[in-house]
Amino acid sequence: MGPQILLSVLFCLIAAVHAGQLSLQSPKLTVVGPDGGKLRSEPISLQKRADPVVLGANDILKLTFQVTDQTSDGGVQPHQTFLRFFDSTTGEEGIQPVKVTPSGKAKFELNMAKPPSSLPPSGTAPLRVSLLLGSFVHGPAALDLFDLHVPPSASAPVHPDESFYHPRPEIAHTFRPEPKLPPRFVSAFFAALVLAPWVVLFGLWGAVKPSVPHLFSPSILSFVLSLALIEGLLLWYWVELRLGHILLYGSGAAALALLTGKQALVGIAARRTGSSK
């Protein structure tokens, strides 16, 4: 029986201790402009979220409140009095402790000209400001105060290797421009110009009317054919052959041309000397 009573007494004691929930009395916010003029001054309602507070680069935000015990309404000094600034878009968070006197009175100043290092790097989204009250003897309280717009700050430093952990920007190679060809008719015109002397040649040909009576003599025909073979080989080389092929076939054709050429020259010499005799 004894221990049971002791236990229940202990339980009641714990319950009594925790019955006193922490709360705020007369919370008030003031925004002071750079020239010392009050831009805004109003009590904070804990039931309804206040309008967002907008701070300029040199404005000062002042918060005053008294921490009280909800049951006794007396001022208390809690163990933990933290203002939490939270950016829900980036997940960045800043915790700023607030000094509270033993009577529970607290004053907090946020000077945007010298922002505390705990203020998270901010973007365009507002920071949610809430007050965390915690104590060993009283019940804790988390109070949502207001949204705060502060001037955007430089982003947090990034590790040099951080970019490797995200998809990196694609890189495309810039190619040299394709070489431009002149219009085909220009090329065709100049090709025709190159062929023009043949017209003159054939014109004169008609006037001279050369004849080739010895064309079918064996020595000359074979030389002419071997010359044609060399020319044909060169044409073939241009179309598809490789250098190795042309050297092989060309040397054969050249040897043939040398032999037949000698024959042809001997034949001509014989004909000429024979006719001069």
Next chain:
Amino acid sequence: MLPSLGAVCLSLFSLFSAIRARSSTGDSVLVLLQPNLSRDNFTIFFDNLEKQGYDLTFRAPKAETPRIIEDDVPGFNHIILFAPDSKNFAQDVTPQSLVTALNAGTNLIVALSPKQTPIFTLASEFSLILPPPGTPLISHFPARDTPPGVIPVSVPPVHPFLTPNTPPIWFSGIPFAHGNNPLLVPILHAPAESFASDTDSDASADVVFDYAERGGEGLWAGSSLGIVTGFQTRDSARITWVGGLELFSDEYANKPLPSGDKSGNAQFARDVAAWTFHEKLVLRIDSTTHHLVNETEPREHYTINENIAFEAHISRYDPESGWAPYSGLHDLQVDFTMLDPHIRTALLPVSDEPGLYRASFRLPDRHGVFKFVLDYRRRGWTSLQSSTTVPVVPPRHDGYPRFLSAAWPYYTGAISTSVGFLLFATLWLAGDDKGVKKGKSAKTE
């Protein structure tokens, strides 16, 4: 004859055990337990591991054997260091030997406590910023009947490797701030209302306030702090730092939450071990190849401006079934690099072919020795790295276009010169030498 038979048996046995391995790297685990704790404090955690096929070896921190590194080879695939209060270890357990083991591919789970020990100091080498010794994490939220140092922490519902909807877990220990090192893998953050403090009464509120004013690292508070944080080295070995040993204990696993539900400690501890011991988020490159777009075989070298395809086969490890082709990566990229990346393009999974990723692109018009570089690093996943060298050459002398319209005048010029020469030679050789005859006839006349 006998020894060779024995060797065959041994290799068969090792093959068999390799097939049955739970982790992708191996199943042997060394557990260093500090003397005032026994295995009985952690039966749920350790029995879970053994049930899954891990082979646990227990050792006191001051015992000489088995050693962490024997003959420069790590003796175990994984190490669990549950000795946060031990200041003196046997000679082979030093921060250096732990780092050496980590470099050799051993995975570690390390528990910390507010006491300053060599292991406590080692944590700062892993980009964790620890609070001063003796300052545990406390939280007055939510109102509950446990001491402020024993905190229910909710587990994120969406996480790459934690089981979804794990109930909150009990935690007591220290928090750590994270450096901006991308090798860190945050697993569990501290609750937003918690902070590190060594004070134990409301009267010391000013001390808490002064922490922040003192400068330096300031106050360890809020949800940006980690209490369980992984770190994956560049070689993909994993080490997990846990702020408090009690997270793994039977006491916390069985302790009901303030809401009356069962705590998630057992499941969370299992998930942390599964990630650390290379069961989850483990990838590997099976092979890479390259070829021209309309071919299948790789070439010795490629010519500038050709269209080329790069392919990679990637597998993921599954603790139940082993390695299997994996097509789930949608942010792979491949670089085509000569000193600088010339081309970086997406390496996309090919539908209908599991595990195959392909990128095709036109080679740049620069010749030289290029590399296909595949460098895939994501927090929590093992990194994929591969580099394939391939020379890119300019076209051969006969590789250029041959019949350009711009060159028609030159072609006709060359051909008509040849034809003209042939015609002249024929005329001169086979022609009538009228002139000579005329001269002769003039003479005779």
